[in-house]
Amino acid sequence: xxxxxxxxxxxxxxxxxxxxxxxxxxxxxxxxxxxxxxxxxxxxxxxxxxxxxxxxxxxxxxxxxxxxxxxxxxxxxxxxxxxxxxxxxxxxxxxxxxxxxxxxxxxxxxxxxxxxxxxxxxxxxxxxxxxxxxxxxxxxxxxxxxxxxxxxxxxxxxxxxxxxxxxxxxxxxxxxxxxxxxxxxxxxxxxxxxxxxxxxxxxxxxxxxxxxxxxx
Numbered sequence: 001x002x003x004x005x006x007x008x009x010x011x012x013x014x015x016x017x018x019x020x021x022x023x024x025x026x027x028x029x030x031x032x033x034x035x036x037x038x039x040x041x042x043x044x045x046x047x048x049x050x051x052x053x054x055x056x057x058x059x060x061x062x063x064x065x066x067x068x069x070x071x072x073x074x075x076x077x078x079x080x081x082x083x084x085x086x087x088x089x090x091x092x093x094x095x096x097x098x099x100x101x102x103x104x105x106x107x108x109x110x111x112x113x114x115x116x117x118x119x120x121x122x123x124x125x126x127x128x129x130x131x132x133x134x135x136x137x138x139x140x141x142x143x144x145x146x147x148x149x150x151x152x153x154x155x156x157x158x159x160x161x162x163x164x165x166x167x168x169x170x171x172x173x174x175x176x177x178x179x180x181x182x183x184x185x186x187x188x189x190x191x192x193x194x195x196x197x198x199x200x201x202x203x204x205x206x207x208x209x210x211x212x213x214x215x216x
Contacts, residue, residue, distance in 0.1 A: 002120045003047070006032045007039050007054035007066065008082075013105070017053065017082075020109045027116065036061025040069065049077055051120050056083040056090060064097050071098030078119045082112075091130065101125040110173040114187055123194075124201045131203040132169050135210070153196065160214070162189045167206045167215040 004027055008014040014032050021027045030049055031042045035058040043049065052070060056063040067079045080101035081094045091102050101119045103112065107127050115125045126134070155163070158179075165175045172190065176183040190202070199205045209215045 001028050002026055002116060003028050003030045003050045004116070005030050005039055005042055005049055005052050007034075007036060007052060007058065007063070008032075009034045009055065009058045013055075020112060021116075023109075024113055027113075035059055036063070036066030036069065039066055043074065049074070051078045051080065051116060053080050053082055053116070056081055056085050056094070063099075064093055067094065067097040067099050078122075080115060080119055080125070086130065088134075091126065095124075102130065103127045104129055108171050108173065110183055111171050114172055114190075117187070118191070126201065126203055128166075128169055128171065128202070131201075131206065134203055135167075135206050155193075155196075155214070159189055159193055159196075162186060163193060163205070163209050164215050166190065166202065167209060 004021065006014055006017055006021075006029060008017065018029055018032060021029060030047050033039055033042065036054070037060045039052060039054070040061075052066070054063040054066055061069075063081050063083065067081070070077050070079055075098075078100045079098060080103060081099050082103045082105060083090070084105050086104055094102050101115050101124060103115055103125075104127050106129070107115075111127060115127070118125050161179060162175055165178065170178070172183045172186045176186045179186070194201070194205050197205060197208050199208050206215075
């Protein structure tokens with residue numbers, strides 16, 4: 001069970017998030033608050049919290065300041081920024097503050113579920129829209145030894161199919177529909193690919209695949 005606190009100052013957005021997340025049996029909404037200061041009050045109550053899903057801009061205390069506070073006082077708790085701010089500058093600030101994920105508010109419920117599970121499992125995640133934007137620039141950078149194909153590294157035909165579709169920007173559910181399988185199966189293959197290649201997240205996985213000629 002992943003215990004989540006929702007920090008979002010717009011009630012209609014917060015209610016929508018709660019509705020989406022409560023459909024997942026592995027998620028437990030511990031509290032819903034309006035800003036970072038109210039998150040701190042939740043911690044004072046002693047509730048067990050695994051993950052904070054927070055907006056960047058909120059009155060009183062925003063997501064970046066809240067992330068810094070959590071990283072200092074409760075470093076085991078994971079933070080995902082969910083925002084409409086798509087500028088690279090904000091993404092960098094969020095991760096430098098200690099965030100483990102950065103999502104735009106137009107993501108699908110499927111991607112939101114995957115991101116929370118991935119981050120809760122000690123991973124890092126940037127939503128697919130931003131990932132593809134960054135990858136388009138990353139592939140023009142000089143190759144490093146860390147992105148070179150490891151000797152003996154092999155992929156199954158299904159892994160190659162999923163990797164290609166990920167590189168094309170499809171979500172887990174869309175890939176599952178195309179391959180006539182379940183989204184949980186796709187999530188499993190996606191995580192296996194990250195583990196197999198030794199990269200840290202989906203953006204790095206796609207860059208690895210492009211630089212090594214696995215996808216084009």
